[in-house]
Amino acid sequence: xxxxxxxxxxxxxxxxxxxxxxxxxxxxxxxxxxxxxxxxxxxxxxxxxxxxxxxxxxxxxxxxxxxxxxxxxxxxxxxxxxxxxxxxxxxxxxxxxxxxxxxxxxxxxxxxxxxxxxxxxxxxxxxxxxxxxxxxxxxxxxxxxxxxxxxxxxxxxxxxxxxxxxxxxxxxxxxxxxxxxxxxxxxxxxxxxxxxxxxxxxxxxxxxxxxxxxxxxxxxxxxxxxxxxxxxxxxx
Numbered sequence: 660x661x662x663x664x665x666x667x668x669x670x671x672x673x674x675x676x677x678x679x680x681x682x683x684x685x686x687x688x689x690x691x692x693x694x695x696x697x698x699x700x701x702x703x704x705x706x707x708x709x710x711x712x713x714x715x716x717x718x719x720x721x722x723x724x725x726x727x728x729x730x731x732x733x734x735x736x737x738x739x740x741x742x743x744x745x746x747x748x749x750x751x752x753x754x755x756x757x758x759x760x761x762x763x764x765x766x767x768x769x770x771x772x773x774x775x776x777x778x779x780x781x782x783x784x785x786x787x788x789x790x791x792x793x794x795x796x797x798x799x800x801x802x803x804x805x806x807x808x809x810x811x812x813x814x815x816x817x818x819x820x821x822x823x824x825x826x827x828x829x830x831x832x833x834x835x836x837x838x839x840x841x842x843x844x845x846x847x848x849x850x851x852x853x854x855x856x857x858x859x860x861x862x863x864x865x866x867x868x869x870x871x872x873x874x875x876x877x878x879x880x881x882x883x884x885x886x887x888x889x890x891x892x893x894x895x
Contacts (some may be wrong), residue, residue: 661834661837661876661877662832662833662834662876662877663832663833663837663840663874663875663876663877664830664831664832664833664874664875664877664884664886665830665831665832665833665844665872665873665874665889666828666830666872666873666874666886667828667829667830667831667844667867667872667889668826668827668828668867668868668871668872669826669827669828669829669847669854669865669866669867669868670825670826670865670866670868671824671825671826671827671854671863671864671865672825672864673821673861673862673863673864674797674821674822674823674824674862674863675698675821675822675824675827675854675855675857675862675863675865676689676819676820676821676822676855676856676857676862676863677689677690677696677697677698677699677702677854677855677856678690678855678856679691685818686818686819686820687818687819687820687856688820689796689820689821689822689855692789692791693791695791695792695793696791696792696793696794696822696824697789697790697791697792698789698790698792698827698829698854698855699789700786700787700788700789701787702854702855703787703788703790703829703831704776704783704785704787706852706853706854707776707785707787707843707847708772708775708776709852710843710846710847710852711771711772711775711776711839711840711843712772713846714839714842714843714846715771715772715839715842716772737768737769737774738768748764749761752764752780764780767780767781768780768781771836771839772839774835774836775833775835775836775839775840784833784834784835784836785831785832785833785834785836785840786831786832787829787830787831788829788830788831790827790828790829792822792824792827794822794823794824795822795823796820796821796822796823797820797821797823798818798819798820798821799818799819799821819857819862821857821862826868826871827854827865841892841893844867844869844872844889844893845893845894847865847866847867848866848867848868848869848893850866851864851865851866851867852864852865852866853865869888869889869890869893870888870889870890872888872889872890873886873887873888873889874886874887874889874892875887
């Protein structure tokens with residue numbers, strides 16, 4: 660099994676806000692942990708999964724693979740690459756050979772999105788770090804718009820904490836699905852994504868910087884990873 664490490668840098672020209680606990684009725688606060696503003700690993704996973712779905716999702720994927728039929732031979736090849744057989748997996752998961760649940764398991768294993776980000780049957784092939792941000796806050800005041808009249812509601816103002824940061828980084832381990840993963844990274848460099856709340860106001864826009872991001876392929880458990888620019892394998 661090939662394992663890759665990634666150090667990813669996203670440019671965030673308009674700052675961002677990952678929502679934290681509600682501290683007051685009129686203020687949208689940013690998530691904090693131990694004195695830092697935070698982008699949790701779960702937020703990164705959701706961001707990347709949505710991007711991969713845009714590129715690779717089928718109609719069956721959004722139906723949770725409940726009606727999909729897949730050739731067992733292809734799945735056996737996927738399992739063999741991981742050092743398993745279909746019979747071993749069936750026994751471990753207590754799946755019967757002709758059951759609908761087995762067919763769903765096979766369909767999920769055949770789906771590049773489920774293989775990358777995990778399903779109810781198997782773990783994710785991608786591990787994300789939390790991102791800790793040491794930065795200041797821009798506090799913005801907004802008016803509440805009445806959707807019926809289209810006007811501003813009187814005495815309805817709220818404040819929003821925007822983390823004043825121009826770039827953020829995340830570390831990622833990828834153990835499978837490298838082809839789809841690299842296509843996802845290319846998409847995020849060309850189109851970008853949004854982190855946290857405030858999307859309608861442009862807050863949280865982030866674009867992957869291929870030149871400032873790095874990757875390394877792990878060839879052994881004892882060898883030190885040799886990082887290279889991500890732009891070496893992804894052409895923007």
